[in-house]
Amino acid sequence: MSTTLKAEKLLTIRFSEVDSMNVVWHGTYPLYLEDAREYFGALYGLDYMTIYNNGYFAPIVELNIKYHKPLRYGMLPKVVITYRPTEAAKIVFDYEIIDTTTNEKTLTATSVQIFTDKNQILMWDNPTFYTEWKKAHNLI
Amino acid sequence: MTKTEIEEKVREFLIEELEIDEAKVTMDARLKEDMGIDSLDFVDIIVIVEKNFGFKIKPEEMASVATMKDFCNYIESRTTK
Numbered sequence: 001m002s003t004t005l006k007a008e009k010l011l012t013i014r015f016s017e018v019d020s021m022n023v024v025w026h027g028t029y030p031l032y033l034e035d036a037r038e039y040f041g042a043l044y045g046l047d048y049m050t051i052y053n054n055g056y057f058a059p060i061v062e063l064n065i066k067y068h069k070p071l072r073y074g075m076l077p078k079v080v081i082t083y084r085p086t087e088a089a090k091i092v093f094d095y096e097i098i099d100t101t102t103n104e105k106t107l108t109a110t111s112v113q114i115f116t117d118k119n120q121i122l123m124w125d126n127p128t129f130y131t132e133w134k135k136a137h138n139l140i
Numbered sequence: 141m142t143k144t145e146i147e148e149k150v151r152e153f154l155i156e157e158l159e160i161d162e163a164k165v166t167m168d169a170r171l172k173e174d175m176g177i178d179s180l181d182f183v184d185i186i187v188i189v190e191k192n193f194g195f196k197i198k199p200e201e202m203a204s205v206a207t208m209k210d211f212c213n214y215i216e217s218r219t220t221k
Binding site for chain 1: 179186197
């Protein structure tokens, strides 16, 4: 049995995040994606502190971004974050940033996180708590 | 599963699933230096091996595995146990 876990996070574009052309600087978007990950984590119980309290870190090892259209100050975007099920010991998310006024897609992205223990040793296999989390959400 | 079948399956998943250049996947190729496989790739390899060969790789058992040939021999040793 499989299910889709998804969340939507509204963004507020700060004045300090745009450049002199009133476009959100490309380096800002990973922070928006992190906001979405934190929101998803809080919603579904896969937040950084839960991971940490189970004895692990979950660093990003891959981040792919496609910038489709610029975001500008005053726009009202949202991040749609979707968990991509995987059997591997990874957390994979797909993202879309959508302008809620026009419903246009402005960005798509994918991130990959792996698990390390607190000595930063890579986990080749799924941590028990993560397997249990997948089971609890009908992902395996 | 014969040794040739193991080698063929390993070759197949390295090319198709890990997207390693076909020309680099030779029996003498070193996993890290020649094929560019790093520890992060083993997070996926462990799943692929379990699906294809029915056992789970243990990181400590990979310490002496350097080449494609070593890797296939290791799989053979685990599948014939």
